[in-house]
Amino acid sequence: MSESIKKGIIIKGVGGFYTVLSEDGGTCVCKARGLFRKQAITPAVGDRTEYAEQQTPDGKAKTGYLMSILPRKNELIRPACANIDRLFIVIAASKPLPDLLLVDKLLILAEKYGIEPILIINKCDEAEETAVDSIARQYVPAGYRIHRVSAATGEGLDEVRPYLASGVICLAGQSAVGKSSLLNALLPGAGLKVGSLSEKTERGRHTTRHTELIPLPSGGAVLDTPGFSLLDALELEPEEIRLLYPELRGEEENCRFSGCLHITEPGCRVKKELIIDKNTGKTKGIHRERYERYVRLVNEAAEHRRHKYD
Numbered sequence: 001m002s003e004s005i006k007k008g009i010i011i012k013g014v015g016g017f018y019t020v021l022s023e024d025g026g027t028c029v030c031k032a033r034g035l036f037r038k039q040a041i042t043p044a045v046g047d048r049t050e051y052a053e054q055q056t057p058d059g060k061a062k063t064g065y066l067m068s069i070l071p072r073k074n075e076l077i078r079p080a081c082a083n084i085d086r087l088f089i090v091i092a093a094s095k096p097l098p099d100l101l102l103v104d105k106l107l108i109l110a111e112k113y114g115i116e117p118i119l120i121i122n123k124c125d126e127a128e129e130t131a132v133d134s135i136a137r138q139y140v141p142a143g144y145r146i147h148r149v150s151a152a153t154g155e156g157l158d159e160v161r162p163y164l165a166s167g168v169i170c171l172a173g174q175s176a177v178g179k180s181s182l183l184n185a186l187l188p189g190a191g192l193k194v195g196s197l198s199e200k201t202e203r204g205r206h207t208t209r210h211t212e213l214i215p216l217p218s219g220g221a222v223l224d225t226p227g228f229s230l231l232d233a234l235e236l237e238p239e240e241i242r243l244l245y246p247e248l249r250g251e252e253e254n255c256r257f258s259g260c261l262h263i264t265e266p267g268c269r270v271k272k273e274l275i276i277d278k279n280t281g282k283t284k285g286i287h288r289e290r291y292e293r294y295v296r297l298v299n300e301a302a303e304h305r306r307h308k309y310d
């Protein structure tokens with residue numbers, strides 16, 4: 001037996017066994033040491049770890065144990081995953097119809113947890129350019145990265161590939177927007193199941209999934225999430241939401257009230273000057289439809305708070 005100390009990312013954890021992807025691209029199944037239990041640390045997928053890898057003399061069988069877990073940069077609850085660097089928010093250009101409220105919520109989640117969001121409009125082969133533009137325009141003032149792609153034709157994929165060069169990437173979006181297709185197109189050999197919407201809901205009902213990262217040749221890893229679950233644990237205060245919109249950040253300084261939520265307050269400069277109507281092409285302010293969804297989210301959060309303390 002020879003032993004070497006390595007660094008890697010936990011990509012899978014089942015029944016106390018953790019699969020670690022090492023920096024050199026290999027994997028090793030590890031057990032956690034008793035130490036973790038004493039310190040109440042439960043290793044999670046996405047954790048960066050130092051581990052000891054033991055090899056039999058022929059180099060074939062590898063086992064190991066986790067020695068330490070580095071402090072987490074962030075931690076999502078459902079699915080449980082730590083240290084997410086980038087969030088791919090995937091929508092389809094037309095089918096299924098983009099759920100932009102979901103997009104906004106995922107953007108808020110990314111802002112809150114310090115994850116870089118990237119908006120990917122897939123299935124551009126199926127839609128008019130003007131339709132795609134009108135979606136993209138809503139997110140330009142916030143300064144988000146937006147990519148128009150087609151997993152089917154390969155269009156735009158070269159722009160997206162560099163994001164997979166390192167780190168932990170999470171994919172999220174409605175069912176059937178083409179998340180798995182995108183990964184398959186970006187990573188030949190990923191071999192993810194692609195299916196129609198009806199097939200998916202059937203399958204979804206009967207299978208339980210555990211969280212698992214797909215290793216990337218670069219040493220990074222991807223989490224293909226089933227969809228909405230990321231948002232289950234997201235609870236926000238109305239005042240906090242405003243701060244998670246890049247295009248609204250700091251704008252309350254121009255309003256009469258310093259805590260202005262830009263909804264019903266008098267003397268609100270955002271409402272007066274910064275709402276961008278469709279197709280004006282302005283890039284400073286907030287697009288009207290995104291603003292309307294913002295109002296809805298703030299009102300929902302306020303409602304939620306009222307019930308909580310009833």
Ligand SMILES: Nc1nc2c(ncn2[C@@H]2O[C@H](COP(=O)(O)OP(=O)(O)O)[C@@H](O)[C@H]2O)c(=O)[nH]1
Nearest residue numbers: 123150151152175176177178179180181194195
């Ligand atoms: N026309 C077109 N269809 C696509 C594209 N990407 C995926 N699809 C189809 O959309 C359906 C759902 O794809 P899938 O990858 O399973 O979506 P997921 O649920 O988000 O993982 C499948 O029938 C795919 O063949 C694309 O770029 N263009």
Ligand SMILES: [Mg+2]
Nearest residue numbers: 179180181193
């Ligand atoms: Mg899928």
Ligand SMILES: [Zn+2]
Nearest residue numbers: 255260262268
């Ligand atoms: Zn205001």
